Amino acid sequence: MNLFKKIIFGAAVMGLMAAGDASAAGKIVIDGSTTVGPIAKAFAAYFHKKTGIDVTVSESGSGNGAKSLINKTCDIADMSRPMEPKEIAAAKANGVNPVEHVVALDGLSMIVHPSNPVAKLTTAQIHDIYLGKITNWKQVGGPNAQIVFVQRESNSGTQECFEKLVMKDDKIAPAAETAASNGAVKSRVASTPNAIGFVGLGFVDKSVKPLIVNGVKPSIATVRNGSYVLHRPLFMYTNGQPKGDVAKFINLPKTPDGKRMISELGFVNK
Structure with a gap:
């Protein structure tokens, strides 16, 4: 450290x-x-x-x-x-x-458990997961397991950015779990093999796996040049x-x- x-x-x-x-x-x-x-x-x-x-x-x-x-x-x-x-x-x-x-500047990193074989998603797929339309990882090339999707609380700027960048005008499904901080989201995903969540780029460590989104991995370089779409x-x-x-x-x-x-x-x- x-x-x-x-x-x-x-x-x-x-x-x-x-x-x-x-x-x-x-x-x-x-x-x-x-x-x-x-x-x-x-x-x-x-x-x-x-x-x-x-x-x-x-x-x-x-x-x-x-x-x-x-x-x-x-x-x-x-x-x-x-x-x-x-x-x-x-x-x-x-x-x-x-x-x-x-x-x-920051990238909104989509994270999953390190054991999850899914390595990439599109913003459309992420949207449909949080909409409740995609409910099983096998629908996006993963295991036959129900997706646990985690969001932030309503007063979170990270939540508002996710809603703006991914959900557009659609509402997140009631089945979403809510966590009170970036750290809480990371902890939930790190301890839950079938979970997905979103955190700031600076919170990503080896306990979770960041996903490639629309073909681009979140990194300092891709956030700076704007090629990673979930940046702010x-x-x-x-x-x-x-x-x-x-x-x-x-x-x-x-x-x-x-x-x-x-x-x-x-x-x-x-």
């Missing part, structure tokens, strides 16, 4: 603290996406070591991150999807001016243009150390 993957655990402990006053001097409060969480935690530990500034990181989902920014209980909202017009309107009604910062930007939002310590933190993705952390965590520099 590399240095930055080790230090995020220290930041994770800080993330258990309550958000409190987002305007407190000498402190930065971050809330939101579990996908962006590893980047925020690595940045938090690095920033604290460099500056002595305490940075708390909570992972309540992109939707809740937006709510925290709107309610002025965080300085930075981590989001794995853009803020929605209704969220921006609510923010402005509360005197908050959301400013978008793209911190990295990752965001941090601030109230207005950031200043002081928050500005220094937000600018980390532009620095050599920030770029290195993003790469080592499995994400893609923009």
Whole structure:
């Protein structure tokens, strides 16, 4: 395990603290996406070591991150999807001016158990699995086994991206299991031979197998060049243009150390 993957655990402990006053001097409060969480935690530990500034990181989902920014209980909202017009309107009604910062790029990796012989699917097949139309792995060249398909919770930016990129206007079937985080999806798939789920590229490890989608394997290179169809930007939002310590933190993705952390965590520099 590399240095930055080790230090995020220290930041994770800080993330258990309550958000409190987002305007407190000498402190930065971050809330939101579990996908962006590893980047925020690595940045938090690095920033604290460099500056002595305490940075708390909570992972309540992109939707809740937006709510925290709107309610002025965080300085930075981590989001794995853009803020929605209704969220921006609510923010402005509360005197908050959301400013978008793209911190990295990510691939939405479709994952299965390593023992599953299926190595590739099309977006149409994935759509039909989550629609409940394809119910057995033998229908896509796999074993005669019922498919266990896992989704994220409704306030997840990753869920919203999946619905936009794969499901279009169709609803996911009620039979889908729901997991609360990227890590929970990975754990369920890693322990369930017949499961399929989706996670951010940085969460893929040897416990699961990423699928080739539309003939392209998810990787840093294919996300960067756009050939992997299930790709997206990752965001941090601030109230207005950031200043002081928050500005220094937000600018980390532009620095050599920030770029290195993003790469080592499995994400893609923009």
